[in-house]
Amino acid sequence: MPSPPTPLDRALFPVTERCTYLNVAHTCAPPTPVVEAMAGAVRRQATLGSASCPDHEDAVEDVRATAARLMGVPTSDVAFVKNTTEGLGFVASGLEWRPGDRVVVPEGEFPSTAYPWLALQDHGVLVDRVPPDELVAALDTGPPPKVVATSWVQYGQGLRADLPALGRACRDAGALLCVDAIQGLGVLPADFEAWGVDVATADGHKWLLGPEGAGLLYVRGEHLDRLRVLEPGWNSAADRLAYDDTSLVLDPTARRLEGGTLNIAGILGLGAALDLLTTTGIDRIWAHVDALCDRLVDAVRSGAGATVLSDRSPAGRSGIVSVAVPGHEPTAVKDALLAAGIVASARAGGVRLSPHGYTTTDEIDAAAAALAGLA
Numbered sequence: 001m002p003s004p005p006t007p008l009d010r011a012l013f014p015v016t017e018r019c020t021y022l023n024v025a026h027t028c029a030p031p032t033p034v035v036e037a038m039a040g041a042v043r044r045q046a047t048l049g050s051a052s053c054p055d056h057e058d059a060v061e062d063v064r065a066t067a068a069r070l071m072g073v074p075t076s077d078v079a080f081v082k083n084t085t086e087g088l089g090f091v092a093s094g095l096e097w098r099p100g101d102r103v104v105v106p107e108g109e110f111p112s113t114a115y116p117w118l119a120l121q122d123h124g125v126l127v128d129r130v131p132p133d134e135l136v137a138a139l140d141t142g143p144p145p146k147v148v149a150t151s152w153v154q155y156g157q158g159l160r161a162d163l164p165a166l167g168r169a170c171r172d173a174g175a176l177l178c179v180d181a182i183q184g185l186g187v188l189p190a191d192f193e194a195w196g197v198d199v200a201t202a203d204g205h206k207w208l209l210g211p212e213g214a215g216l217l218y219v220r221g222e223h224l225d226r227l228r229v230l231e232p233g234w235n236s237a238a239d240r241l242a243y244d245d246t247s248l249v250l251d252p253t254a255r256r257l258e259g260g261t262l263n264i265a266g267i268l269g270l271g272a273a274l275d276l277l278t279t280t281g282i283d284r285i286w287a288h289v290d291a292l293c294d295r296l297v298d299a300v301r302s303g304a305g306a307t308v309l310s311d312r313s314p315a316g317r318s319g320i321v322s323v324a325v326p327g328h329e330p331t332a333v334k335d336a337l338l339a340a341g342i343v344a345s346a347r348a349g350g351v352r353l354s355p356h357g358y359t360t361t362d363e364i365d366a367a368a369a370a371l372a373g374l375a
Helices: 032-071 084-092 111-123 131-139 163-173 221-226 254-260 264-280 282-302 330-339 361-374
Strands: 079-082 103-104 126-130 147-151 176-180 199-203 215-219 321-324 345-347 352-353
Touching: 032 079, 032 215, 032 321, 079 084, 079 254, 084 111, 084 147, 084 176, 084 199, 084 215, 103 111, 103 131, 111 126, 126 131, 131 147, 131 163, 147 163, 163 176, 176 321, 215 221, 215 254, 221 254, 264 282, 282 321, 282 361, 330 345, 330 352, 330 361
Parallel strands: 103 126, 103 147, 147 176, 176 199
Antiparallel strands: 079 215, 199 215, 321 352, 345 352
């Protein structure tokens, strides 16, 4: 029996003609609308030069509004950044710090989630690394934290943080909640403002299905004035076209953080991806991906030898499933899958598999069979 239809049209994803692509947590394979939107932006600029600017500026604002809806935040609180690292850096380096200030970061984070805060240790900032399941408790241990910095979904084994609960705890502790959302945004429904998230940032090249180098940064509006603008430029000003006025009155919105000229082609490509995701429905995509992950986990657990490393509890699950095969190094398992036409990654002691809304049940079954053949 053929696989049931997928929420996202497989015909839009050329990668499906080449392989079973279960590596979205590494880098997505963008759909054709993204390619066409980027090519169209470059063609307009090549044909029209500066005359393309008004249309592109309007299109960028449309993308900003769509991104805000996807995140559950006001449009005025969204800025474009080149990647997650830049977004986190704008916050970590933009806040005012004093010796003895404290930041809490879970263990097991991707380096870019931790490095911006660890770099503050030179200024006397205390950075506490705690087990993920002790994150809320750590808020009451030691000096009150100024920031709690965490990923929404950890990159290695896919552990999902309970952001609503963490948001409440951070508000009670007077701490800012800063979230690396790159492994969740685009597959998990988001409501960052309601959850009490103060900052969230994500590049577009994973679950958002966009290009590299075009990302999003949400900063709750009440905190914007707490951030020193690190790269002020003409695009940071309230009146962006008053080139002779150098008084630098900052834009009242998060756009103040954008500085100079944006990656127009990348942002419009990201916009095409966001349109595809929002038109399809994130709830629908997540239900499909969650079911695929359950199917994979059930198949692995029913076989002999392989072990599921990911937390698949209702609160901890994500679109990432990590599997270990005893007697086989994760890289060897990854290579064996690749030889079978299945693309995955070796991460955090296992092989990491990450489907999306165009993945079929047949592809999941093929991955499970390939893993069973190694166990």
